[in-house]
Amino acid sequence: MTTKIKSNANQIRSRKEREGLNIFSRLPAVYAASRTQSRNFLELAGGLSVVEWRTLWDLAEAGPLTIRDLAAIQRADHSLLSRALPEMRKKGYVTMQRDARDGRQTIVELTEQGRAAYDTAAPVMAKRRAALKEVFSDTEIREFAGFLDRLEDFLRVPAEDLLAGQMAQEDTQ
Amino acid sequence: MTTKIKSNANQIRSRKEREGLNIFSRLPAVYAASRTQSRNFLELAGGLSVVEWRTLWDLAEAGPLTIRDLAAIQRADHSLLSRALPEMRKKGYVTMQRDARDGRQTIVELTEQGRAAYDTAAPVMAKRRAALKEVFSDTEIREFAGFLDRLEDFLRVPAEDLLAGQMAQEDTQ
DNA sequence: AAATAATACGTGACAAGTCATATATTTTCT
DNA sequence: AGAAAATATATGACTTGTCACGTATTATTT
Structure with missing residues (x-):
């Protein structure tokens, strides 16, 4: 039973890791962390x-x-x-x-x-x-923002269009 | 008055543009768009x-x-x-x-x-x-995820620490 | 000018997420 | 063993956000 538990722990870890590259599933946590930090800053800055x-x-x-x-x-x-x-x-x-x-x-x-x-x-x-600027250079910020731009464009393509065919998003260019 | 309105429109546009490089203020919209698209996909996939x-x-x-x-x-x-x-x-x-x-x-x-x-x-x-993979290459996804990792690390530093001094986040390394 | 369409805003109903606090159960300390 | 600390879950109160729909006002058509 130890092995069963251990393999399960590994399953969990590996699932967590694999999800690290899933941009979609990263967003909720990143955004939530940002909102929480914002709230904390604002708490210290007048409420x-x-x-x-x-x-x-x-x-x-x-x-x-x-x-x-x-x-x-x-x-x-x-x-x-x-x-x-x-x-x-x-x-x-x-x-x-x-x-x-x-x-x-x-x-x-x-x-x-x-x-x-x-x-x-x-x-x-x-x-x-x-x-934040001490953690990301100006260049990196621009790259990051560029990724966000492209992701946002993707996210605004209706689900139907994306499902209709992998070629669909060519239309938006 | 036309000039007043016009300059205001420019103000708005320029504010919107400048905010494009503010990662913090981008996150809500990007996440919201992702959640909406998810919901739409799930709607088509069983509800x-x-x-x-x-x-x-x-x-x-x-x-x-x-x-x-x-x-x-x-x-x-x-x-x-x-x-x-x-x-x-x-x-x-x-x-x-x-x-x-x-x-x-x-x-x-x-x-x-x-x-x-x-x-x-x-x-x-x-x-x-x-x-998504048609819009972002594997390399880009890894870069993007790397940015998200670093951002998430930053976002988990308490506001007090960040305010205490720009050197504070060195401690977390 | 009258009908129609578009726009701006308000609002109800809901989803996703946070935090603080309470309770039950285990673990750890002495 | 008994007391104290830690952990897992439940729950109330709240914020941020979406969508759909209604109403008032303005713009466009015919």
Whole structure:
């Protein structure tokens, strides 16, 4: 029975190793680790949530934006912002007002308090990016980002197209 | 005012571009796209959820496993499995029984029905991986996985350590 | 101008994931 | 052996994210 247990342990280890090269199965863990580290940094930098930080950052960098713009910049679904923003308004970080020119749109703008929260968090988050730069060179970052670009392109090809034939993705070029 | 709008559009575009090189802010979108594509593939391959698919795969490859083993292989929190498994048992995919040797552990085992669900999904999911291989060479996959390894190492360094000084991560080597 | 289509946003329902805490069982220490 | 520490699992509360659908507003067709 020892051998049975041992072989099982080996099975587990080998399965874990083989999965190391499976990009798809790596992403959840990498992303989860990133989110956790973000949360920890933000905890030390004023207590913003990840969505709040991203939004304040975008508003501080690009000025007043519509919900749609924010979602596009963050490559996120508008519903995520749509739900987060009223809470941020309640906290005094942003104002939201209907666009006079296009009554469908909501213009989101940083308040002084939002700017202050951003100013508190920004240097801490900048240190995080600086720390990453000690682990990856500029060239490597560009290569890494290039891989992510290509992966993202692949991931946006509908499953049906990929299954239809291995030649399918040629169409997207 | 046209200029104002236009400059804003440029701001947005430039912000989006600059964020392209921010690995941290790329991860949510890439992961989300991967999960969505997974879901679509699984939809076409019998209707498993992502967690179910991962679990059936691990059990089919490595034999009966404890919840802890499953979580370790998937690099996920055990609570995720702990919550998903009773539902999978209800669906007839797995059995769960307390380990006689260690009463704390639960041994999860594939049923015939679970095996059948795996056999239905597996070839479809294999095609997905094959399709990826047409976009990334073996060498590139290894490079990509290497980047992910290094990033994951970085992400597991506590925020306090990274903030304490740029030299901190040397300790982990 | 009226009908139709497109767009922006809100919202309900769900999936995946985290953390903290509780409980039962084993292991380890003395 | 008994006390203390470690481990495996369950569970509540929360965040991030998706999709589908509804509603209001604007743009386009005819």
